[in-house]
Each structure stands twice: as structure tokens, then as C-alpha cells.
Amino acid sequence: MKDQLKILVLDDEPIVCKRLKPALEKLGYEVDTFIQSVEAMHQIHQTSYDIVITDLKMKEIDGMRFLEEVKKQRPQTEVIVITGFATMETAKQSFRKGVFDFIAKPFKLSEIQEVVNRAAAKIKGAAA
Amino acid sequence: MKILFAGDEHPYSAFALQEVIRLALNTWADVTLLAVSPAPAVRELPGYGALAPDQPLPRVFNHYRETFLKAAGEEESPYAPEKWQYEWVPLKTGVWEEMLVKRGLKKDLKVRLRAGNAVQEILAEAHNEESDLIVLGCTGGGQCLWQGATPVPQRVVNDAGCSVLLVKEEQSINRILACLDQSYISQDSLEMVNQMATLHGAQLELIGLSAEGGMKKDVYRRLIEIGDYYEDRQIKVSTRLTEIAEFESFIDQELKQDLLALWMGKKSLLDRFFPRDWAGRFVSKCQTSVLVMR
Incomplete structure (x- = not known):
């Protein structure tokens, strides 16, 4: 199991990518936005x-x-959904599709860092 | 999103809880239900440290928890309780205890009781939990009381470091009236309006506050930018200007099935026109629910 986990961030609001990349890199992840x-x-x-x-x-x-x-490409990838327009339907759909977590905006960086760390722990635990 | 619900045993708290439930089920927010009791009203069992079981506030909050979890359901619910497990739980700085706990599948619903001054305890909990939104209820109409006293909602609104939603009564929200009098608007506050508009399927009306018919260029520009921001996101938005001197009567007369959203900021024009606690004053004046954004 490689030490540095790779993360992809996709958000059409540049400010989100700009905030997340350094916050996650600081925790030791390799991040592409x-x-x-x-x-x-x-x-x-x-x-x-x-x-x-x-x-x-x-x-x-x-x-x-x-x-x-x-999920089709790589089922073991943990997906975290972030949304500014949360509805019960999108939350439930995400649940059915096996998201690791669903985070509504606004969120603090510490919140997403904590969720990413939990996802990383799960991945590392599964690989151990 | 992290939501802090501050409540008591009065009906307005039950209305506010319903708003928290709707918002939480849409957003999978981490939710803390906070009861605040005046210190002498909380009794401990002698020599044990546990709360006496006959106290009304803990009983009401048990009921709130059950109401929340019932609304969330079992299937596809992030709050559905998972299996029991032992965890080291911090009691205070430097002190942990291994406890048998049952967490939510993906999100936690915490229920807490604090004893002391309501405003201080609510603000301290919001600070410690890094809450994005405090939700609390108060009596409807022009009174805005909490536990029979006026200043709690007003002071929370004035002094909180995060956004505050004050739920005045159970009502549908068809329109969000977002009032802008300054150019600094946080990304968090824009997103909070997004979520509220999505939750209620509400139209958004941006109100630019002008003084003597004029408006600062940067504020006017910001008003246009915000309108574009929401239009890009397919939220129905309209814009108009209102004289700041008439703002109080505007709040009093025009708001019906609406949510009044106020941006709080250091450069607020309202700060110059009204005393320091203007937000608390408008909150009291408004007949409907109010969202104060930071």
C-alpha cells in the first residue's frame, strides 16, 4: 500500500478548489483539482x-x-460529495450510490479535512 | 455543515426543531441539540453526578432526539444508529473515558445540556463546535421572547460568530428577502442562502439599501454580481432598492411568508443609521423568521 493517497477534487467554483488543494496537501495527500x-x-x-x-x-x-x-472505474475509490444545493433526493441518491460522505456548503476546511482523514483511515484499514 | 439548535421546552423551539430537521435531512449536517438551563434549575442525583430523571428539560430533549431520528428514518439515513462500540471519549482537556457508544451511520446527532447564562452557553457551544449555523426559536409577532426574556435571541444574533436562523413560528417561506448595504459578502453566506432557497423552493429578492437615493458604487456592483451569481445557479432572483430610513417600516409592513436575510458586516450602512444592536432590533420588529448571515 502506497503511503501518499491521491485525491481528485472537482468543483466548478474555482474558489473551492483553491481552498481545498492546500488544505489537503498540508495533511500529506497528493491533490489534483x-x-x-x-x-x-x-x-x-x-x-x-x-x-x-x-x-x-x-x-x-x-x-x-x-x-x-x-465507482464504475474503481469501486474502492471513496467519493465525497459536496453541494451548495442539497435536497433530500440528491442526498438519498448519493447514499444509494455508495458515497463515503455528503457535505453541504458552507463547510469549514476542518470539516472536510476530518472527513477525508476518515476516508483515508478506511482505505488504509482495508488494505492492511 | 454544522448546525447548532439551541432550544427549550416552549412551542417555538418545537417549530425551530422542525426547521432543523428539514435542513439536516437535505444537507446531512452534523447536528447538536443544545439545552440551556439556568444553573439552579439543573439538579444532580446526590453523590452520583447524573441528572435527576424527572427534570423537564432533559425529558423534552429526549423527545426532540426521538422526533429527529424518527423523521430521518432508518433506511438511507446518515443518522441511523450503527453498532455499539467502545470509544475513548474526551471529557475535558487531558481527560478521556472509554465508553460504549452507538454513533450515527455517517453523521452524528449530539444532545447536550449546559447550565448557566443562555447567551454565553449558546455562543460558547457554537464556538467550540465550529458551527456554521445556530438555529433557535422565539415567540412570534413583534416580541421575540425566549424563556420569557427578551434579550437572548437578540444577543445571540448580535454576538454570534456564525450565521443565525431565528425561527419565529411555523410558516412556509415563499420568498427570501436578502438585504445588502455593504460590499463585503462572505462565500459562506452566499451558500447559506442557496441552501435556504433550495430547501423552501423560495424565490430570492435582493434588496439594496440606499441612503438619500444614492448607493455606493462598490455596493451597487456587488448587488449586480450577487444577482448574476444566483441567476447562474438557476435561482429565481429579482433586485430592488429601498431607502435605509424606511427599512424598519419596510420590515414591519411588507414581510409576510418571507425570510428576512441580513448580511452582517463591519462596513454596514445600518451601523451608521441605527444603534449598535440594530440586528436585534430588526429581529424583534420582523413578524417572520430571520436569517442573519456572516
Whole structure:
């Protein structure tokens, strides 16, 4: 099991990627960020990510489809959904599709750092 | 999102709890239900340290917890209790105790009781928990009382470091009136409005506050930018200007099935027009629920 876990962050709001990348790198993760869902979709076919953090409401490919594709490509990838427009339906859909967690905006960096650390612990525990 | 519900045994707290439940089930928020009791009203069992079982506030909060979990359901609920397990739980700095606990599947619902001054205890809990939103109820109409006393909601609104939703009564919200009088608007506050508009399927009306018919250029620009931000996100939004001198009567007369949303900031024009506790004053004046954003 490699030590440094790889994380992909997809959010069409640049400010989210700008905040998350350094906050997660500080914890020792390798982080790639994308604001275009098409580019992120291309990337998950090229690289294996341990954790994917995705927004739901995006132009082009929406987060739910992206989540499905991530799980199809690599079922063991833990997906964390973040959304500014949470509904009970999207929350339940995310649950059914096996998300690790669902985080509504606004959130503090410490909240997402804690969730990512829990996902990392699960991944490392499964690999041990 | 982290939500702190501060409540008591009065009906307005039950209304506020319903709002917390709706918001939590949409957002999978980490929720803390906080009871605050004046210190002498909390009795411990002699020599044991546990709360006496006949006390009304703990009983009410047991009922609130059950109401919350029942609404969340068992299937596809992040709050559904998982299996029992032993965990080291911090009691205070440097002290842990291994306890048998049953956590929510993905999110926790915490129930806490603090004894002491209500405002201080609510603010301290929000600070410690890094809450994004404090929700509390109060009596409807123009009174805004909490446990029979006026200043609790007003002081929480004035002094909290995060956004505060004050639920005045059980009502549907068709419109969110977001009042802007300054150019500094946090990303968190924009997102909070997104969530409230999505939750209620409400239209958004941006109200620019002007003084003597004029408005600072940067505030006007910000008003346009915020309108564009919400339009891009398919939220129905309209914009209008209101004289700041008429703002109080506007709140009193126009708001019906609406949520009044106020941006609090250091450069607020309202700060110059009204005394320091203007937010508390408007909160009291408003007949409907109020969201104070930071």
C-alpha cells in the first residue's frame, strides 16, 4: 500500500478548489483539482484516485454521473460529495450510490479535512 | 455543515426543531441539540453526578432526539444508529473515558445540556463546535421572547460568530428577502442562502439599501454580481432598492411568508443609521423568521 493517497477534487467554483488543494496537501495527500467536469472525467480514466471529492451541480457532466463513473472505474475509490444545493433526493441518491460522505456548503476546511482523514483511515484499514 | 439548535421546552423551539430537521435531512449536517438551563434549575442525583430523571428539560430533549431520528428514518439515513462500540471519549482537556457508544451511520446527532447564562452557553457551544449555523426559536409577532426574556435571541444574533436562523413560528417561506448595504459578502453566506432557497423552493429578492437615493458604487456592483451569481445557479432572483430610513417600516409592513436575510458586516450602512444592536432590533420588529448571515 502506497503511503501518499491521491485525491481528485472537482468543483466548478474555482474558489473551492483553491481552498481545498492546500488544505489537503498540508495533511500529506497528493491533490489534483479540476473546475471542468469533462477534464476530470478524462482524468479518472488515466489515473487511479483513492478519494474523489465532487460537487453535484455542474455544467456539462453533473456530479451524480461523475460519481457513477468513478465507482464504475474503481469501486474502492471513496467519493465525497459536496453541494451548495442539497435536497433530500440528491442526498438519498448519493447514499444509494455508495458515497463515503455528503457535505453541504458552507463547510469549514476542518470539516472536510476530518472527513477525508476518515476516508483515508478506511482505505488504509482495508488494505492492511 | 454544522448546525447548532439551541432550544427549550416552549412551542417555538418545537417549530425551530422542525426547521432543523428539514435542513439536516437535505444537507446531512452534523447536528447538536443544545439545552440551556439556568444553573439552579439543573439538579444532580446526590453523590452520583447524573441528572435527576424527572427534570423537564432533559425529558423534552429526549423527545426532540426521538422526533429527529424518527423523521430521518432508518433506511438511507446518515443518522441511523450503527453498532455499539467502545470509544475513548474526551471529557475535558487531558481527560478521556472509554465508553460504549452507538454513533450515527455517517453523521452524528449530539444532545447536550449546559447550565448557566443562555447567551454565553449558546455562543460558547457554537464556538467550540465550529458551527456554521445556530438555529433557535422565539415567540412570534413583534416580541421575540425566549424563556420569557427578551434579550437572548437578540444577543445571540448580535454576538454570534456564525450565521443565525431565528425561527419565529411555523410558516412556509415563499420568498427570501436578502438585504445588502455593504460590499463585503462572505462565500459562506452566499451558500447559506442557496441552501435556504433550495430547501423552501423560495424565490430570492435582493434588496439594496440606499441612503438619500444614492448607493455606493462598490455596493451597487456587488448587488449586480450577487444577482448574476444566483441567476447562474438557476435561482429565481429579482433586485430592488429601498431607502435605509424606511427599512424598519419596510420590515414591519411588507414581510409576510418571507425570510428576512441580513448580511452582517463591519462596513454596514445600518451601523451608521441605527444603534449598535440594530440586528436585534430588526429581529424583534420582523413578524417572520430571520436569517442573519456572516
